[in-house]
Amino acid sequence: MTGTPRLVYDATVAARDVTLRLEVAEGETVALLGPNGAGKSTVLGVIAGLLAPSSGRVELDGRDLAGVPPHRREVALLAQEPLLFPHLSALENVAFGPRSRGDGRSAARTGAREWLDRVGVGDLARRRPHQLSGGQAQRVAVARALAAEPRLLLLDEPMAALDVDVAPALRHLLRGVLAGRTAIVVTHDALDALLLADRVAVVEAGRIVEQGPTTDVLSRPRSAFAARIAGLNLVSGRWDGSAVRGDGIAVSGLPSDDPPAPGEDAVAVFSPTAVSVFRDPPGGSPRNALAATVTELEPLGDRFRVRATAGAIPLQAEVTAAAVAELALVPGDPVNLIVKATEVSVHGALRASSGALPADTVGP
Numbered sequence: 384m385t386g387t388p389r390l391v392y393d394a395t396v397a398a399r400d401v402t403l404r405l406e407v408a409e410g411e412t413v414a415l416l417g418p419n420g421a422g423k424s425t426v427l428g429v430i431a432g433l434l435a436p437s438s439g440r441v442e443l444d445g446r447d448l449a450g451v452p453p454h455r456r457e458v459a460l461l462a463q464e465p466l467l468f469p470h471l472s473a474l475e476n477v478a479f480g481p482r483s484r485g486d487g488r489s490a491a492r493t494g495a496r497e498w499l500d501r502v503g504v505g506d507l508a509r510r511r512p513h514q515l516s517g518g519q520a521q522r523v524a525v526a527r528a529l530a531a532e533p534r535l536l537l538l539d540e541p542m543a544a545l546d547v548d549v550a551p552a553l554r555h556l557l558r559g560v561l562a563g564r565t566a567i568v569v570t571h572d573a574l575d576a577l578l579l580a581d582r583v584a585v586v587e588a589g590r591i592v593e594q595g596p597t598t599d600v601l602s603r604p605r606s607a608f609a610a611r612i613a614g615l616n617l618v619s620g621r622w623d624g625s626a627v628r629g630d631g632i633a634v635s636g637l638p639s640d641d642p643p644a645p646g647e648d649a650v651a652v653f654s655p656t657a658v659s660v661f662r663d664p665p666g667g668s669p670r671n672a673l674a675a676t677v678t679e680l681e682p683l684g685d686r687f688r689v690r691a692t693a694g695a696i697p698l699q700a701e702v703t704a705a706a707v708a709e710l711a712l713v714p715g716d717p718v719n720l721i722v723k724a725t726e727v728s729v730h731g732a733l734r735a736s737s738g739a740l741p742a743d744t745v746g747p
């Protein structure tokens with residue numbers, strides 16, 4: 384990390400046995416990943432000023448936040464539930480922060496209208512929260528958080544309370560929102576971390592057990608929790624319209640809800656359980672066949688995790704013990720890893736950018 388970090392968190396909440404040290408650079412999004420009760424929300428609560436640490440310090444741009452009330456911290460918290468004021472319209476909810484900061488009524492409303500447009504709910508400005516769907520209300524909450532122009536944005540599982548069919552559009556919106564902003568996002572979901580965060584810190588039992596660039600942690604997890612939720616195959620490269628090409632291999636797949644344009648950097652993601660292992664290359668099949676070398680065999684109950692490298696890229700397959708025995712696999716063997724293109728999702732790579740929302744972040 385170069386320069387002074389925007390956030391320095393080095394604090395203990397003794398009653399919850401949560402002690403950790405975390406830095407976030409300006410413009411960086413860090414995901415806190417971990418099981419229930421690990422202490423992720425506690426950290427957000429301390430930063431937001433909802434919870435006092437028993438010792439330590441929290442600094443934002445060099446300013447010690449001890450004793451600073453929540454509304455003067457320049458930190459916005461987006462929770463699982465939108466938590467809008469029920470008696471105010473969507474527009475008034477968004478204008479509330481700027482108004483209480485001292486903006487005039489008309490300027491605050493104009494700004495609020497712009498934010499609602501940018502998150503795709505400009506036409507719902509007059510509605511009260513009870514007249515909004517969960518996804519719409521969460522968009523209003525995003526607009527409200529951003530209208531306050533926070534130095535740091537905190538997101539506590541922002542997709543968790545949404546229907547699965549609404550979550551991808553909000554995730555797409557948040558990707559645009561978070562580009563170039565300083566943020567911490569709490570999640571249980573490896574895909575959220577991959578798509579939203581530059582860096583991941585894995586929290587277990589109140590401590591950081593692992594941290595690093597998101598793709599490293601998710602593809603080569605070292606902590607038990609990260610291994611359980613991640614252990615994904617990730618191939619980074621350039622999207623040519625049908626395959627991601629990188630480091631000597633090409634992986635065909637289906638663009639996700641956040642598709643890259645041809646020629647853009649992209650990442651192909653597939654589960655080890657979608658990969659089968661063969662000695663010989665398959666003939667004339669539409670599936671991906673990746674020539675690889677076995678590096679390690681790891682028992683997982685009645686299955687095996689086969690670790691291999693294709694070029695410089697580490698990949699893994701989860702196969703039955705019977706298959707490993709039948710193939711008589713040992714480390715050093717050349718194999719073909721086979722995965723159907725329909726099992727591979729392709730996402731645009733995270734871009735560190737200007738902070739402007741892309742025009743197409745508006746979704747259903």
Ligand SMILES: Nc1ncnc2c1ncn2[C@@H]1O[C@H](COP(=O)(O)OP(=O)(O)OP(=O)(O)O)[C@@H](O)[C@H]1O
Pocket residue numbers: 398399401417418419420421422423424425426
């Ligand atoms: N209001 C509270 N009062 C006392 N202890 C709490 C409270 N909320 C959480 N805890 C405890 O503090 C510890 C950390 O919980 P925290 O909610 O920060 O975890 P988390 O990682 O955010 O979990 P989740 O993913 O379930 O939200 C846990 O032991 C939890 O039981």
